[in-house]
Amino acid sequence: MAPPISHPPDLVHIVSHGPYCLDGVTAAVAVARFHAGLEVQAHFANNPEINEAIRAVPRAPAGRTQELWITDISWNQPETDAHLRELAAAGTRLVWIDHHRTAIERVKRGGVDVPLATMVVEDTYAASRLVFDHLKSRLVTEQRTPSGRPEHAADFLALEKLVALADDNDRWIHALSGSRELALTVGAMRDTTAYQELLGVDAEVRYTPVMREAEARVTAEVAATHALAAKTRCARGVGDVTVLAAWCAGYPSEIGDAWGKATPNAVIALYDTKSEGVSFRRSPICSVDLSRVAETFGGGGHAAAAGCKIPGMGERDADALATLVAEAVARVARA
Numbered sequence: 001m002a003p004p005i006s007h008p009p010d011l012v013h014i015v016s017h018g019p020y021c022l023d024g025v026t027a028a029v030a031v032a033r034f035h036a037g038l039e040v041q042a043h044f045a046n047n048p049e050i051n052e053a054i055r056a057v058p059r060a061p062a063g064r065t066q067e068l069w070i071t072d073i074s075w076n077q078p079e080t081d082a083h084l085r086e087l088a089a090a091g092t093r094l095v096w097i098d099h100h101r102t103a104i105e106r107v108k109r110g111g112v113d114v115p116l117a118t119m120v121v122e123d124t125y126a127a128s129r130l131v132f133d134h135l136k137s138r139l140v141t142e143q144r145t146p147s148g149r150p151e152h153a154a155d156f157l158a159l160e161k162l163v164a165l166a167d168d169n170d171r172w173i174h175a176l177s178g179s180r181e182l183a184l185t186v187g188a189m190r191d192t193t194a195y196q197e198l199l200g201v202d203a204e205v206r207y208t209p210v211m212r213e214a215e216a217r218v219t220a221e222v223a224a225t226h227a228l229a230a231k232t233r234c235a236r237g238v239g240d241v242t243v244l245a246a247w248c249a250g251y252p253s254e255i256g257d258a259w260g261k262a263t264p265n266a267v268i269a270l271y272d273t274k275s276e277g278v279s280f281r282r283s284p285i286c287s288v289d290l291s292r293v294a295e296t297f298g299g300g301g302h303a304a305a306a307g308c309k310i311p312g313m314g315e316r317d318a319d320a321l322a323t324l325v326a327e328a329v330a331r332v333a334r335a
Helices: 022-034 047-055 078-089 101-108 127-142 150-157 160-170 179-188 193-199 209-232 252-262 290-295 318-334
Strands: 011-017 039-045 066-071 093-098 118-121 234-238 241-248 266-272 277-282 305-308
Touching: 011 022, 011 047, 022 039, 022 066, 022 127, 022 150, 022 160, 022 179, 022 193, 039 047, 047 078, 066 127, 078 093, 093 127, 101 118, 118 127, 127 150, 127 160, 160 179, 179 193, 179 209, 193 209, 209 241, 209 252, 234 318, 241 252, 241 318, 252 266, 252 277, 266 318, 277 290, 290 305, 290 318
Parallel strands: 011 039, 011 066, 066 093, 093 118, 241 266
Antiparallel strands: 234 241, 266 277, 277 305
């Protein structure tokens, strides 16, 4: 644990995964609520944007002190390391909290050359819970938030249910009612709207009118993409594995989750008309490594979820996709 902070910063920057990721947005909300009463600036980035987002954080203005929190995401360019070292040398306190395998492996091989004041990089929980637990420990140790106001401490602790929902969804446990629905709602909101709405959410995580509108929109969109997938669904057998292929209009994880539960030992390939990419999912008992399947098409990912781009796929159909993926699954099985 980092030593107690005797003098709170004047300015807090947050760079987190988002703005459409429930885990990354919740991590940013936790940092912002803990630092309520201070000037807090939240910035969101996806993986391809992270290096530029971090390098856009400036030095503290003259006579001011600042912290930079990087949550639920990691950088991968030496120029970003250099910028972070410059910030630290100029007095910025750097905090990095992440749970992704790429970050963990980078730390293990000594690939982080940055003077971090605090680093929590592990996969015991999602990033939002790692952030919340770290700050909660600080609250216990220091007996105050940086503002010193009791109501700010109470507001921070009231995030416990939101954090539990974000952790439950991000780790695909889905044991808590409403976690997946909240994630979809966050994903349906525009720009940084989800962050602004969750920044003021109550302890019961009751939806605001803006969140209700987003929930209704995403419910209709998910129903439409399920209908498209069902209409275009094709199947192939590869030994004891069933390959299911279809077209969808967003939300491939929702289709993959539903189809995977209904079809044992299945590999699911979905061409997304919105992203023009192919997403791979598998049923819970399937052992096919989808990252290796995706690699045959120049993509990658995780064992249970991966993706790729297949040139010209949008001009073909689900039957062609099923054939291509079945051939790839067979090659992976033989390797």
